[in-house]
Amino acid sequence: MTRGCKMKHWLTMFSVLLLPSAVLAMPFPWLPVENAPGNLIGIFSDYNQGHVYLAVSQSGDLYRSSDSGDTWSPLPLPGGHAVVFLSRDPSQKTSWYAVTNSGTGFDIWYSTDNGTSWQYRSGQSERIVYISPSPIAHGYLLFATGAADSASLQLNKSEDGGVTHHSVLMMNDPGFAPVWHTTSSWQAHWGRMLSSDYGESWTDNSDKTIAACGNDIPPSLLAPTQEGLFRSRDTTNTWWPLLLKPTDFVSINPRNSNMLITGSIRSDSPNLYYSNDGGNRFAEWSSDTPGTIQTVIIGSDWMFFTIINGALYRYDERPADLDQSNRIDGGDLVIMATAFGTHAGDAAFNTIADLNHDGTIDGNDLVILSAVFGHRFEYEDHDSPGDFPAD
Ligand SMILES: [Ca+2]
Numbered sequence: 258m259t260r261g262c263k264m265k266h267w268l269t270m271f272s273v274l275l276l277p278s279a280v281l282a283m284p285f286p287w288l289p290v291e292n293a294p295g296n297l298i299g300i301f302s303d304y305n306q307g308h309v310y311l312a313v314s315q316s317g318d319l320y321r322s323s324d325s326g327d328t329w330s331p332l333p334l335p336g337g338h339a340v341v342f343l344s345r346d347p348s349q350k351t352s353w354y355a356v357t358n359s360g361t362g363f364d365i366w367y368s369t370d371n372g373t374s375w376q377y378r379s380g381q382s383e384r385i386v387y388i389s390p391s392p393i394a395h396g397y398l399l400f401a402t403g404a405a406d407s408a409s410l411q412l413n414k415s416e417d418g419g420v421t422h423h424s425v426l427m428m429n430d431p432g433f434a435p436v437w438h439t440t441s442s443w444q445a446h447w448g449r450m451l452s453s454d455y456g457e458s459w460t461d462n463s464d465k466t467i468a469a470c471g472n473d474i475p476p477s478l479l480a481p482t483q484e485g486l487f488r489s490r491d492t493t494n495t496w497w498p499l500l501l502k503p504t505d506f507v508s509i510n511p512r513n514s515n516m517l518i519t520g521s522i523r524s525d526s527p528n529l530y531y532s533n534d535g536g537n538r539f540a541e542w543s544s545d546t547p548g549t550i551q552t553v554i555i556g557s558d559w560m561f562f563t564i565i566n567g568a569l570y571r572y573d574e575r576p577a578d579l580d581q582s583n584r585i586d587g588g589d590l591v592i593m594a595t596a597f598g599t600h601a602g603d604a605a606f607n608t609i610a611d612l613n614h615d616g617t618i619d620g621n622d623l624v625i626l627s628a629v630f631g632h633r634f635e636y637e638d639h640d641s642p643g644d645f646p647a648d
């Protein structure tokens with residue numbers, strides 16, 4: 258067989274693998290992040306920077322990774338106190354809010370340098386449960402407070418980044434932090450309640466509890482329920498079922514709301530489901546999740562994190578970007594084709610193309626590559642476009 262003919266045969270095989278049924282299998286497993294700190298309770302991404310993550314431990318310690326979780330460094334604690342909640346300020350780059358527990362009260366802090374330094378904003382005696390900054394109106398902040406032994410929470414609003422604030426609503430804990438409408442500075446949701454005046458006044462507007470808002474026009478509101486995951490695109494007037502499985506959380510890629518993970522993690526038998534087409538189709542995404550899932554986030558493109566029994570796990574498609582071009586495309590296919598059929602020890606064997614690490618580069622590796630083909634890890638256009646082979 259000539260080289261050109263072999264390539265044609267190979268591309269036919271590859272095209273078959275690209276059929277929709279192959280696209281939604283879980284190509285890579287969840288893997289423990291080797292150098293991550295332990296006993297974590299939360300991980301948070303700065304999706305404007307892509308590779309920056311902050312994490313909080315059970316004891317209130319704070320850590321930062323600037324390389325998508327590969328390495329971690331401890332950060333100074335705001336005021337020297339344990340951190341109990343963290344939220345990125347989506348209206349500003351590199352900016353975060355932190356809530357600390359000083360032992361005698363709870364304080365709000367702000368950092369403009371990814372947690373390297375913190376400025377005190379205000380403090381109070383009651384527990385702060387959630388903190389939710391507006392992605393559009395800088396300094397607008399909703400946070401919920403309440404006694405630890407009470408189901409009732411008070412929602413507070415600040416217009417100056419937490420320095421001053423006032424109470425806007427009392428209600429039972431909906432289980433999810435307030436959600437700002439991503440394309441409208443004046444709309445916000447908290448549970449079933451809607452505000453159309455920057456969080457000032459609230460009306461009971463929905464028969465479902467809203468957990469997330471996608472950055473679409475019109476925005477996608479998402480409600481996980483025991484009957485399934487529902488979406489509304491008309492400010493909760495109508496709901497469309499996306500997945501008819503019990504769900505109790507949902508996480509969206511803030512830059513691409515087609516990419517979402519949902520499922521049931523607060524149950525004895527946790528299940529994760531993933532969609533990359535806005536919820537039209539879901540694939541089970543639970544393999545290799547040993548233990549209780551505490552949280553799941555889509556941190557950046559095609560990279561997801563979960564915390565299981567305090568340990569950090571990562572789903573990462575970058576290993577399939579064999580030529581490190583930030584896209585999985587023809588260049589990677591050529592590298593795999595060149596080493597196809599070889600075994601460890603062969604001269605033409607290429608370790609990076611052995612995506613399932615079984616010592617052979619074969620159809621199993623091609624299945625993985627085809628499942629993630631076309632994925633890119635940044636949205637910026639690149640100087641050198643993909644070089645899909647012509648023959
Ligand atoms: Ca590539």
Ligand SMILES: [Ca+2]
Binds near residue numbers: 612613
């Ligand atoms: Ca292999």
